[in-house]
Amino acid sequence: MAPPLASNVGRHAGSPEGRNYLARVPLTGMVGSITVDGVRYLGNNMPSFAALSDADIASVVGYVLREFNGVADLTWLTRASLPACVKAAVRRTKPTSNAAACRRRQEVRAMQKVLTLALLGMTASLAWAGPDAGSPRMNYMLHCSGCHGPDGSGSPSSGVPSMRGTLGHFLKVKDGREFLIQVPGTSQSSLSHRDTAELANWLLKTFSPLEVPANTLPYSTEEVARLRNDPLADAPGRRAEIVQHLKEQGIAID
Ligand code: HEC
Structure with a gap:
């Protein structure tokens, strides 16, 4: 089972680190186990949604916070609040040729569909490979930094x-x-x-x-x-x- 979004992720909206975390997770995806309300969710495989624009990611995070968690103040949630290090890593994966750009748009549409399903809480265990051919640093940013932080300091109070x-x-x-x-x-x-x-x-x-x-x-x-x-x-x-x-x-x- 995937961890719940409702009445859960809203608690991160109160602090700068929490807000950074909320913006980072959709970009990097998540793999592994996570504990919510004392329940441990094992073997999650949420794909990265880095192919979405910053604005789309901000609006999806806003939707989850407002609709499922009753967070009223979302003025802090702008494209600018997405972590710069992740944006920089994602920028480098941008396609250069037109053919690639077109493929990318199709991927984005497919991703938006997938994201809607994930938001409905049906499942987060979808295996999308994501940009795989990167340097170790970029792979770390895309696949691991969502939990372990950009500098590897983790989040000891949350068990990372x-x-x-x-x-x-x-x-x-x-x-x-x-x-x-x-x-x-x-x-x-x-x-x-x-x-x-x-x-x-x-x-x-x-x-x-x-x-x-x-x-x-x-x-x-x-x-x-x-x-x-x-x-x-x-x-x-x-x-x-x-x-x-x-x-x-x-x-x-x-
Ligand atoms: C869903 C959050 C999450 C993601 C994403 C994640 N990890 Fe972890 N990682 C953990 C947790 C929690 C632990 C502690 C061990 C445990 O309880 O499973 C851990 C432990 C580790 C450890 C052992 C260090 C220690 O002190 O226990 C390594 C190495 C590690 N992770 C590597 C990675 C790598 C490499 C990636 C990306 C490819 C990654 N992790 C992605 C949550 C995550």
Whole structure:
């Protein structure tokens, strides 16, 4: 089941971070699990709606807030409130040729249909690959930053841990290297195994370079393919074990 929009997302409208989050999620889509009102929704796969214009995204977010959540003050919700970093990444995916532009418009119309369905609350588990052929940084922005934040700091109070200064520690204990790929956000994205390996290597280098042990081999496409085919039954449980093993080595992470 998809998480509810009604009487849920409205609580984000009160703070600047919440507003940023509301604008970001439709652009990046969401993969993985999310907890709403104590109910955990596993294996969501909401596609990115980056193909919609900024104005369309703003009006859809406004509609959900007004109709389903009774949020009256929407004056803050303008195209300008969409996060600039995501807009910049999305701009670069814009087609250059006319043929591509035409295809893109058809995609946008298809997306609008899909978005209407999603808003009706029927399902958010639609597999749209999205722009796949990007750099690790762009793939991060489009597929991960919706939950993990543009700078990897996550949202610890909502259960999304920070990756900054922690990720490399996972490589020091049993099952940790595997976990970084098997965790739902990494393993269930629509990215190819090769892009995922590049993304994982980029995450370590970018958010946690000092903690990565010397002589660590980068993830290969084959390793990532094998791990993605071997999903975790209980990601939070496995994470807790790893955190405990790190603690025994004197390394504290949240
Ligand atoms: C729906 C929100 C969401 C999205 C989108 C998401 N993640 Fe996550 N991610 C989480 C949560 C929550 C955790 C904590 C582990 C858990 O409870 O599953 C996590 C944990 C992780 C971890 C392990 C770090 C730790 O401290 O546990 C990695 C690595 C990771 N995610 C990578 C990614 C990558 C790469 C992407 C994009 C391809 C991504 N995630 C997208 C929510 C998300």
